[in-house]
Amino acid sequence: MNESRRVPVLVTGGAGYIGSHAVLALKDAGWPVAVIDNLTTGFKFAVPEDVPLYEGDIEDADLLARIFAEQGMGQGTGAIMHFAGSIVVPESVENPLKYYHNNTVKSRALIEAAVKAGVPHMIFSSTAATYGMPETSPVTEDTPRKPINPYGWSKLMTEQMLADVSAAHPLNFCALRYFNVAGADPHARSGQSTAGATHLIKVAVEAALGKRESVSVFGTDYDTPDGTGVRDYIHVSDLAAAHVLALEALIAQPERSLTMNCGYGRGFSVLEVLDAVDRVTNRTIERRIEGRRAGDPDSLISDPSRIRATLPWQPQHADLDTIIAHALQWERKLSEIRG
Structure with missing residues (x-):
């Protein structure tokens, strides 16, 4: 991209898992970048030392106004790029008001501040949870959006x-609906660092390194080849690259907004993922068979046709073993960071 069009980018939630990878992707591509994060679930070590970190909340209008004025040497x-929010589906069912506040009310505050400051572009971290329990798979962007939990609704409200x-107002946006994000930066600069994370690959590599005794398999009676749920896993660095390309597209055509799925268009079952972790680590993880969790669809696979037609997006890590190897490398480094 023409360097003169690389505008200063503020990444909300940039000390978190996906946000920190977006910061790396922007930085690697030469964009001026800053982060705002309240550090409730993010980590200072996830933000590069030469990237300004504003510790605070996206609901703080005065802080946002100051950042918008200061960024990029004035x-x-x-x-x-808006990643800040809460993401644990079962928690959203138990504490819906937290999710409607963190994900919807605070997003409204951020959008209002952006409009007041004349910020022209926004990339929004959305989710396949907006589709709920789709009747067909693969899922296109035109699949009916019928969230089945407050997390999905909180994200869909922000899209609306x-x-x-x-x-x-003169603000265009891109909503990227993620499927199952996994892996870590190939250079081990960042990764999934949340304690007690529920992501399958994160849990499985923890078990492979002896940080957990076993991995729970929730349901073996799904309408899938081996009876376990099938999901579309996307490498976090490929996802971050999609955000940078989406931003370039918004800048190139400011009158256009976009909504796109982010996935590879193929799925792996829970057992296939665990077998792959066994293969990559050359050890066997103990599996504990448990009952289904409410609201888990049999299969959730993206149709990525739109993003491939719209952006020059060429995934570099679309391989399950590679995703697992990068997650494993980060998990080992995380043990060193935490001593």
């Missing part, structure tokens, strides 16, 4: 806010 924020605001 050039001002030219785009926002962005659509309405972009129709009324």
